[in-house]
Amino acid sequence: MEDDARPAARLTVLSGPSGVGKDSVIELIRARSPWVRLSVSVTTRKMRDYEVDGVHYFFADRSEFERLIAGGQLLEWAEFAGNLYGTPRGPVEGWLREGEPVLLKIDLQGARQVRAAMPEAQLVFLAPPSVEELKRRLVGRGTDDEETIRRRLAHADEELAAEREFDVTVVNDYVERAADELVSLLGSSFLTPLRAD
Ligand code: 5GP
DSSP, X not given: OGGGGSOOOOEEEEEOOTTSSHHHHHHHHHHHOTTSEEOOEEEOSOOOTXXXXXXXXXXXXXXXXXXXXXXXXXXXXXXXXXXXXXXXXXXXXXXXXXXXXEXXXXXXXXXXXXXXXXXXXXXXXXXXXXXXXXXXXXXXXOSXXXXXXXXXXXXXXXXXXXXXXXXXXXXXXXXXXXXXXXXXXXXXXXXXXXXXX
8 A cells, every 4th residue: 555645746836926936946946956846948938048948947939838838738827027937747746656756836827727637735835024125026036127026016916916816825935944835835735745654
């Protein structure tokens, strides 16, 4: 009965408003908890200076992205601030079959699609310490042009209001603390129960 005693591998979704610090939390987890399987999304957005193709995202053009949609190769996808983002289905399903914890960093629309397709997924909302702090981070991060910042700010209120749809909220007050809390949430779904024998 050994393996049957283990709960089914759970997919965890990390979502939250743009600028809340999802990327920083993910970077810490990448460095410190290599056992966590991080899904690499496909996007049509332009690559930022510090990004590496195949690590942070797979960068694609619109027609390549549309081929992935048509071929059923994305678990979910969404348009965000004028760009397309999607989760490749193959790696996620493979890891889950092998019982490995999988973490997706996706936007609210994607989280809703995962909720509908896989109700057993754990949805974690990364919240800012305050709305003012979120807006300050969005304007200050220096990676986006004015129009992009405006679109991300407009989207932030809608994203903040979605917190109640999530199973758990983690407040990103300190990135290290938030990453530890998230990792403990991932780990807790994979504890092997004590065996009777
Ligand atoms: P950014 O351009 O700042 O890297 O990401 C913009 C937004 O797209 C973020 O909220 C991010 O979580 C979301 N995102 C990244 N990858 C995916 C994905 O595969 N699917 C969906 N639905 N959203 C994604």
